[in-house]
Amino acid sequence: MASPDPPYDEPAYRSSALRAPRRPLVPLPGGPTEASGPVFGEDEVEPGDADLTCHHEGEPLGQRINVSGRLLDGDGRAVAGQLVEIWQANAAGRYAHEVDQHPAPLDPNFTGAGRCLTGPDGSYRFVTIKPGAYPWRNHPNAWRPAHIHFSVFGRAFTERLVTQMYFPGDPLLAHDPIYLSVRDEQARERLVSSFDWQTTEEEWALGYRFDVVLGGHLATPVEGLR
Amino acid sequence: MRGPTPSQTVGPFFRFGLAWLAGRDLVAEGHPGLLRLHGVVRDGEGDPVTDAVVEIWQADPAGKFPPRSPSGWRGFGRCLTGPDGGYSFATAKPGRVDGMQAPHIDISLFARGLLQRLVTRVYFPDEGPANSSDPVLTSLPDPSRAETLVGVPDGLGLRFDMCLQGPGETVFFAW
Numbered sequence: 001m002a003s004p005d006p007p008y009d010e011p012a013y014r015s016s017a018l019r020a021p022r023r024p025l026v027p028l029p030g031g032p033t034e035a036s037g038p039v040f041g042e043d044e045v046e047p048g049d050a051d052l053t054c055h056h057e058g059e060p061l062g063q064r065i066n067v068s069g070r071l072l073d074g075d076g077r078a079v080a081g082q083l084v085e086i087w088q089a090n091a092a093g094r095y096a097h098e099v100d101q102h103p104a105p106l107d108p109n110f111t112g113a114g115r116c117l118t119g120p121d122g123s124y125r126f127v128t129i130k131p132g133a134y135p136w137r138n139h140p141n142a143w144r145p146a147h148i149h150f151s152v153f154g155r156a157f158t159e160r161l162v163t164q165m166y167f168p169g170d171p172l173l174a175h176d177p178i179y180l181s182v183r184d185e186q187a188r189e190r191l192v193s194s195f196d197w198q199t200t201e202e203e204w205a206l207g208y209r210f211d212v213v214l215g216g217h218l219a220t221p222v223e224g225l226r
Numbered sequence: 227m228r229g230p231t232p233s234q235t236v237g238p239f240f241r242f243g244l245a246w247l248a249g250r251d252l253v254a255e256g257h258p259g260l261l262r263l264h265g266v267v268r269d270g271e272g273d274p275v276t277d278a279v280v281e282i283w284q285a286d287p288a289g290k291f292p293p294r295s296p297s298g299w300r301g302f303g304r305c306l307t308g309p310d311g312g313y314s315f316a317t318a319k320p321g322r323v324d325g326m327q328a329p330h331i332d333i334s335l336f337a338r339g340l341l342q343r344l345v346t347r348v349y350f351p352d353e354g355p356a357n358s359s360d361p362v363l364t365s366l367p368d369p370s371r372a373e374t375l376v377g378v379p380d381g382l383g384l385r386f387d388m389c390l391q392g393p394g395e396t397v398f399f400a401w
Contacts, residue, residue: 004232006341015235015339018270019390021398026366028345028399032323033283033332036291038302074230087243095239099277113243149237151244157283158401162336162343164234181341182232190231215230 003215004187012177014138034157040083040117050116052086052128060110062091062129064205067165067193070122071152072213078122079159079214085115085151086126093132093146102134127205133172145172145179152212159214166192167208233342238277240336241306248304251316252282259287262383263348264314267307267335270391274311278337279304280388282315282348284330289321319350328356328363335388344398348386349376371397 008020028034053060067086071079089095089112092104096111110129118124131146147164154160166173173179173192182188190213199207236244253260263282267275282303286295295301305313320329331348349357357363363372374396377384388396 004230006232006234008341008344010341013235013339013341016341017339018273019275019337019339021344021395022270022391023371023395023397024367025398025400026362028347028401029361029365030401031327032291033285033327033330034401036283036301038283038300039292072228076228085243085247087240089239096242097239100239111242113246115246149234149240149243151236157332157334160281160334160343161231161233162236163231164237178234178341181234187229187232190228191234211228212231213228 004182004184004190005215006181006183010177010181013181030158037153037156037159040153042117045083045115045117050114050124050126052110052112052114052126054127055111056109058109060090060107060129062107062110062132064127065130066125066127066199066201066205066207067148067210068123068125068196068199068207069193069210069212071118071124071154072122072211073154073159074213074215078118078120079154080118080120080122082118082155083115083153084118084124084212085113086128086148087113088128088131088148089134091129091132093134104132104134125199130167130206138177143172143175145170145176150210150212152214154214161212161214163212164191165210168192168195235338235341236279236336238338240279244279244304245306248306250300250303252300252303253316253318255316257316257318259318261317261319262314263317263331263377263386264312264382264384265386265388266311267313267337267388268311268390272392274307274309275337275390276307276309276311278307278311278313278335280307280313281334281336282317283332283334284317285320285323287318287321289323322356326359326361328353328360330360330362333388344390345401346388346396346398347375348384350384351376351379366397371395
């Protein structure tokens with residue numbers, strides 16, 4: 001399957017101008033280094049790390065949400081026991097980061113970072129609040145759609161993926177150069193979570209579902225490694 | 227069948243989300259075979275890239291990866307670049323992973339402005355014969371760029387700068 005990934009050089013995304021390589025990438029023949037990847041243990045991730053609403057004295061402001069899904073390989077098989085990291089802005093669209101100068105309030109009860117290992121069926125689940133949109137200076141009146149950053153490892157160096165999860169029906173998606181950098185419309189829509197009644201809890205939280213499917217462009221994994 | 231999830235940039239505001247896994251040395255200070263791998267990431271104007279995530283993945287000195295390497299060998303490191311664009315890892319020189327490839331360390335580089343990660347490799351300057359028969363180093367379309375993949379020994383250890391654009395642009399790989 002062709003790679004759905006965006007190009008490095010994306011004129012509509014200003015930050016790429018001085019950072020996108022100008023020379024063509026060189027194909028890397030896969031070897032043992034690319035066919036393997038780091039292993040993370042249960043002892044490195046606490047159960048509470050997947051609940052972004054419970055790390056401070058009070059509850060964060062905003063719409064409480066359950067974000068869950070599965071980590072799958074290109075053949076649709078579960079990828080178990082792999083690290084998933086997320087980070088996001090608070091409900092007002094402000095990051096708990098010194099460089100973020102957006103004049104929206106910080107929430108003393110929300111940092112916005114979480115992690116977990118996928119279960120035997122590849123599943124993960126986070127409790128958090130819905131992040132707000134925020135302005136950036138990429139172009140006049142530029143606003144990023146609400147999103148949650150995802151970092152996943154997969155089983156091999158080639159499967160390493162950092163991406164962003166968006167929310168369904170967000171009118172800002174159609175104007176976001178980062179979202180639109182994925183040229184293929186179907187691939188782009190795989191970045192958008194779906195509202196999910198199954199994980200919506202009565203009197204408590206809305207549910208959103210977001211499956212992550214690993215590419216890993218390595219044509220022939222080395223025999224004997226996993 | 228759903229296709230793969232596309233990559234998106236790590237953005238500028240990742241520090242509070244990714245720092246927990248950064249700064250863990252691959253080998254302890256004082257380890258007899260300690261290799262200090264360090265360098266600076268620069269953009270097309272030569273300015274330091276102060277908001278990059280550098281991750282390394284490598285075999286142990288015997289050429290093994292977890293779970294086949296001795297326990298305690300993680301093979302993975304993450305470093306968030308500082309105000310000078312610098313990164314640093316305390317690691318050990320990897321062994322050969324097969325009969326063909328010279329010892330190498332794989333690097334993933336994430337940053338604002340990069341819609342997907344960049345992948346490169348560090349090779350070792352004291353591995354002349356192995357480097358000269360390495361299938362990656364010897365098949366570069368422009369052989370003169372091979373030097374961008376070889377670390378430079380210095381007082382600290384092995385220096386490996388990454389240049390995202392320009393005359394000394396580092397070789398980056400498609401995988």
